[in-house]
Amino acid sequence: MTKREKQAIGQQILMAFRAAGAAEVAPDLLLPAETLLDLYGEDIRARAYVTQDPIRGEMMLRPDFTVPVVQMHMENGAEPARYCYLGEVFRKQDHGETPPEHPRDNEYLQAGFELFARDADADAEVFALFHGLLAPLHLQASMGDMDLLMDAVRALPLSGARRAALLHHIWRPKRFARLLERFSTSAPPRAFAEPANWTGLRSPAEMQARIARLQADAHEAPLAPIWADRLSRLFAVSAPAPEALRQLRDLAQEIPDITDAVDRLERNLAALTSRGIDVAAIHFDASHGRHTMEYYDGMTFSFTAPGRADWPPVATGGRYDALAAVLGQAQGRSIPAVGGIIRPGLVHELGGLNLGNAA
Structure with a gap:
């Protein structure tokens, strides 16, 4: 070619x-x-x-x-x-x-x-544009929603520092799993030499702040097992979009903070249906966005070629409101x-x- x-x-x-x-x-x-x-x-x-x-x-x-x-x-x-x-x-x-x-x-x-x-129809507009354009290729359409997962993490009864750490690594599933496991168990206090022997590129103030965070973290109560279980079940939702929506409604009874994201998903699916798209043919994977670009913070989607497991997706996309906000700060x-x-x-x-x- x-x-x-x-x-x-x-x-x-x-x-x-x-x-x-x-x-x-x-x-x-x-x-x-x-x-x-x-x-x-x-x-x-x-x-x-x-x-x-x-x-x-x-x-x-x-x-x-x-x-x-x-x-x-x-x-x-x-x-x-x-x-x-x-x-x-x-x-x-x-x-x-x-x-x-x-x-x-x-x-x-x-x-x-x-x-x-x-x-509010922007997600459906973009997805439908790609869906229609790629229809002749008979690709598998998949979608997810990073806001759904991030809202669930923000709902955890943890300190702000621990929630921030989990949110930072949400796109790195293995690191995220290790952190969640660590936060779910009691950690022994860590001892640091006094006076400290400062080495490396960080300043003494930065090192001291890091030590203070580690010492404070050691005194945090472990996360109750029920929360790790809820997250695991949420991240594992993978089904045709209408069935996934039903499963997410059930999970929202246990994690009320995801209700708004589930409502948005329902509206998006309704908007796609109104555009003539068979949403039952769309696969919803709650963890879909964890394998895309890290700036996506809402709906994510991809179109993949069946039988081409060694290929990357033919098309990918999603919502990135936070990135737009950060890059627009200078202009207000x-x-x-x-x-x-x-x-x-x-x-x-x-x-x-x-x-x-x-x-």
Whole structure:
């Protein structure tokens, strides 16, 4: 498959996005690393290509379109606004100790659509756009909701520090499970040498604050087993969307704080049904968003190719209100946002799109 073939598919997708009211934008290929590091932390270095510019400082090859599109919108965009784009992103692929049989590309083409609007129907609009466009490929549609999980974690009877730690690692299931297990048992107090022997890059004040947090944490009561059980059952909900909604209604009786998120899911499914989508064919996985981009904080979705377990999703997306709020702080702006991307290369391998059949 040549780059020209991928570009041709990408242009078809871009045309469909423009027909949906989106304005085409072209974010820079080289982005300031500072913003991305502030948002994602140092973990982004393991996935992005970083270079040093003598004038601009540390820069990254574009690992993602969403951040620069949000920044551009916050500087001069009107409300509501729809944007689309087509271009390469660059990411290092962590394959562990042994290379995979089918390594993922380090450079690949993305076609994307982003919607900035306060309309409660925005989730359904974006999902339905992708669903209709990709319908000829007969992909499996899946969705989740990170707000559902985060509301459940915020409801835990824990200190603010412990809840913050769990929320920080919610996208890292193994770390999250270890933390939850630790918070569910009594830990012996930790002794620290006095006076402290300061070493490393942290300042004495930072080290002292860290010690104080560890000492305070050791005196916290363990989390009652019932809460870990409730979280486990919530995270394990995986079923056709209408059945998942029923299961979540039952869990909301035990975790009332998730009721608002469950209500939103019900409204989204109703909105999709009104657009002619068979929601029984959508698979809802409560943990779906834990395996997507870390800035998603509401609905998430993906479209995957059956029988292609070694492939990444053909399309992914979701809601990222908190990211938009953070990036809009400098301009004093905040607006809800939802969007997604399609991989034209994978679409081409599946035979391309017949846009005349797309809803």
